[in-house]
Amino acid sequence: MIIGLGMFLIPTPGGLEPRAWHMLALFVATIVAIIAKVMPMGAVCLVALTISGLFGLTPVVPGKGDVGMLSGFANSTIWLIGIAMLLSRAVIKTGLGRRVALFFISVFGKKMIGVAYGFALADLVLGPGIPSASARGGGIMYPIMQSVATAYGSEPGPTARKAGSFLAIAISQIDTIVCAMFLTAMAGNPIMASLAGDLGVHMSWTSWFVGAIVPGLVALIALPYFLYKIYPPEIKDSPEIAAFARGELKDMGPMSRAEKVLTADFVLLLLLWIVGDMAFGINATVSAFIGLAILMVTSIMTWEDIIKEKAAWNTIFWFAVLVMMAGALNTYGVVGWIAKGIARGVGGIGWHMGLVVLILVFFYTRVLLHPLFLRLGGRPHLRDVRGLPGHGACPRGAAHARGHVAGLYGPAQHGAHPVLRRPRPGPVRLGLQLHRTLVGRQLPVLHPLAAHLVRGRRRMVQGDRLVVTGPR
Structure with a gap:
């Protein structure tokens, strides 16, 4: 909340409308609240959705140039x-x-x-x-x-x-x-x-x-x-x-x-x-x-199976809200504004090297931060490639390259996968906690009873309740 209010009070940067800057402030505040575990992720997104509609950032009945408050739920x-x-x-x-x-x-x-x-x-x-x-x-x-x-x-x-x-x-x-x-x-x-x-x-x-x-x-x-x-x-x-x-x-x-x-x-x-x-x-x-x-x-x-699948419905809700907010950032010009700044940074090199640089920046910022924030904020990288000097970059090839790289942070990041999750000491533990908070999910798994005879010794693996967290 403090971060959001702080950004809200900062004068709107040149090249942006006040509504666009306020939408960015709300988006950043939402991501920080999710990372800080202020409330469950769905609850944070509900509050953000309410604020967005209340202050007219995304009206319920959108007009020309607006993004609808509930438009994310219509996203196929x-x-x-x-x-x-x-x-x-x-x-x-x-x-x-x-x-x-x-x-x-x-x-x-x-x-x-x-x-x-x-x-x-x-x-x-x-x-x-x-x-x-x-x-x-x-x-x-x-x-x-x-x-x-x-x-x-x-x-x-x-x-x-x-x-x-x-x-x-x-x-x-x-x-x-x-x-x-x-x-x-x-x-x-x-x-x-x-x-x-x-x-x-x-x-x-x-x-x-x-x-x-x-x-x-x-x-x-x-x-x-x-x-x-x-x-x-x-x-x-x-x-x-x-x-x-x-x-x-x-x-x-x-x-x-x-x-x-x-x-x-x-x-x-x-x-x-x-x-x-x-x-x-x-x-x-x-x-x-x-x-x-x-x-x-x-x-x-059965219908009971479907309505009991809380993880799916939870994902639909918070994903819809975050995608709506990311869409608003794009429609209101925030993404293009950020993209121009990044494009200027790679403007002195050819599109081949520019594409490599952008993908590497995207990949390692995902590794150091967390995937969801950057996945939803990934539009600038696609726009940057289209605007590289020489205009020789293929948008389709660049988009596919970015898409395939997006999921590869796991091998580079300890704790990014449910099977490898282990605590780390020092400041890294905080980073992993932030990562887990945003992309983690608790998945109850009933461990099966398994009996196996090895070297004349029978060993029984007893069933237990396992909690697994990991990226969706």
């Missing part, structure tokens, strides 16, 4: 994120995600590096339909990884290097790569596409996939091997793990009706996301609604 990208999160709940509820992960581990799990590749393939298969690193990494991969590590006596502490540390780092890095490969693999990706669309750059599911598939696959192939070389597990051979995964699959039995319907539903969704817009004129958000409707008609998801 917000609903794509929310519906995809509801769909991801079905993957966990039916056990399909666990089955997919166990299948790949049963095939590749004879070596510890093969276990990492098994997790990579499972994440790659599940990524397009689960827009949450927490849901994939924390809800599906982590319980299996923990069972594997515990079976070999690898616990946090002196025994972590046996297997657990290697697998935890591998999963977190792999999950981040998958987040960048698919438009629907991370909640922030559709937002990036929406921001690019506001600047006249259309980013479809297919174009995103085509742009990321080659570097993504190369990274998925290289990363486990590279990690295995520089941070090797003490246990190299793991034939028992493949047998364990096959045993777990046998205990699960054949695919249930719900899993089969869900698999068919996901295949249909992928087809609609890839060619639906071009061939049938079906928007990606409408496709997501179709997928959810199928699950409801077939009783795989």
Whole structure:
């Protein structure tokens, strides 16, 4: 509040209207309040929404040149994120995600590096339909990884290097790569596409996939091997793990009706996301609604399941408010004003180097600060590229480069992924706390009971309640 009032009282800078400056003050105050954990994130956004409407910054009934107070809730990208999160709940509820992960581990799990590749393939298969690193990494991969590590006596502490540390780092890095490969693999990706669309750059599911598939696959192939070389597990051979995964699959039995319907539903969704817009004129958000409707008609998801998914509805609300505020900053000229200042800073170099500089600045400011604030404030970087000297930069290429880089802060930032979260001493702890506050989410995961016989010793991993936090 103090920060917002302070900015409000500062005279409006040249080149901006008072309304634009006051909107920026409210936006900054909102972000600071979220970071400081003054209230829950949704509550902070509700207060900001109220102030915005009360003082006419975003009127309920917008006129020409205005941004509507509730316009964020009409944003199709917000609903794509929310519906995809509801769909991801079905993957966990039916056990399909666990089955997919166990299948790949049963095939590749004879070596510890093969276990990492098994997790990579499972994440790659599940990524397009689960827009949450927490849901994939924390809800599906982590319980299996923990069972594997515990079976070999690898616990946090002196025994972590046996297997657990290697697998935890591998999963977190792999999950981040998958987040960048698919438009629907991370909640922030559709937002990036929406921001690019506001600047006249259309980013479809297919174009995103085509742009990321080659570097993504190369990274998925290289990363486990590279990690295995520089941070090797003490246990190299793991034939028992493949047998364990096959045993777990046998205990699960054949695919249930719900899993089969869900698999068919996901295949249909992928087809609609890839060619639906071009061939049938079906928007990606409408496709997501179709997928959810199928699950409801077939009783795989009930209305009770949907209304109980608090994380999805919470995300829809605060994302809608923040996107509305970011849209107002763009419409009122704040983004263009900032962009001109940044463009002047790279005005003396060619567009190739300018693009590299802007992407590096964007990436490392995300690492040092937190992703949501910069994701919502990402418009200046796209505009800067379009305005680089020489006008030779391709807006589409620049937008895709920025979009794919947006999710890659995880490998560079300890604590940015649910599997790797650990406290840090000193001033870094405060930075991580700020990061977690804004992008963290609590995801209750019921750890499955797993029994595994290793070297004549039977060890039971008891089920418990695990709280996982991580980026959406």
